[in-house]
């Protein structure tokens with residue numbers, strides 16, 4: 001049994017909230033540098049260059065890359081041989097968010113009730129997905145999720161006979177409909193399989209993976225590459241003003257499903273695509 | 281692609297010179313309002329109260345900034361998605377607003393009202409909040425302070441980089457046909 005103090009968790013979560021909002025990830029930064037050379041539209045090229053400048057200003061002045069510092073989403077893997085000392089894990093994660101959003105001057109974007117809509121003023125509560133795993137480590141993955149892109153996300157419960165073509169059509173359709181709204185260039189997270197909610201969680205989880213990686217399954221990796229190429233032919237372009245840079249990456253996660261179903265969820269993320277992880 | 285310097289107030293005359301695809305550097309006073317502020321603004325006007333700023337020839341920026349760090353004018357301040365304001369926009373255009381700054385598509389109702397009222401829709405770069413905040417030289421909350429980030433602010437901006445997305449003739453940069461017609465892109 002390994003003991004982990006809640007104060008350690010609070011401190012680490014706070015740090016992740018601030019760092020991930022101030023610094024554009026290397027996977028994204030490198031990709032934007034690369035595509036700014038191949039973008040065919042002059043407006044598009046100009047925008048990609050401004051995004052690089054924005055990242056530079058944010059890092060230097062320690063400012064959020066984007067003002068929508070998101071709803072705090074976590075995937076937590078807790079080793080079954082760990083013992084959390086001094087309070088609850090959920091409370092300490094939320095406390096880390098509270099401190100991080102306050103001390104980092106991040107925007108508080110959460111309302112207490114979806115219909116009454118009063119701001120909680122500390123950006124809590126967070127969305128936390130737990131997984132209990134072997135071992136005595138605690139892995140905390142964090143992504144502040146902006147809602148310009150979240151609002152463009154979709155779920156569809158396809159029929160098995162719709163097959164891979166049905167899946168592709170649905171993903172392309174979702175990206176087309178999103179158009180300029182989610183601040184393209186975007187990152188597309190896809191979850192295929194499981195149940196209704198599992199597909200959505202997989203799509204979210206896909207956004208926690210760096211865009212310079214591929215799914216380990218060959219047929220899924222092939223699908224990621226194919227969709228990336230197809231999406232970049234849609235001529236949505238940076239900010240939707242046309243061009244050949246619509247997606248920076250397509251990440252797909254899959255899970256076994258029922259003989260009668262083929263759930264597909266598409267979770268759109270924008271070019272800021274913030275995500276970070278730590279292991280305690 | 282034309283690059284223009286535009287100064288507030290934004291008169292019909294200036295609006296008519298703008299075409300979808302033009303690059304703009306905006307200097308002057310603009311006002312922030314997003315979802316909750318729009319709701320309140322319109323309720324106030326309908327009740328017969330004076331709006332918190334003079335709507336005539338004004339520009340509204342759809343933004344909810346981050347809090348300002350000590351020593352800074354404002355925190356990161358990029359645009360929010362505009363379609364959520366579509367429901368309120370024709371009413372405000374009828375009351376004199378000439379320009380809107382945001383990102384993403386607008387409804388047909390908004391575009392018709394823009395044509396009728398000689399108004400323009402500018403796109404700011406979504407996700408470039410840090411860059412945009414460096415163009416904001418002054419910021420003051422002038423109404424609905426309790427809304428926090430959603431309060432109405434008066435901003436003074438210098439060379440705020442924008443693109444004309446929809447002009448007062450209804451040309452729309454998001455529309456491929458219009459881009460071809462105006463020979464933009466490629």
Ligand code: SF4
Pocket residue numbers: 066067068069145146147148149150181182183269270271272358359360406407408
């Ligand atoms: S969609 Fe992303 S880049 Fe655009 S405003 Fe929201 S968080 Fe920022």
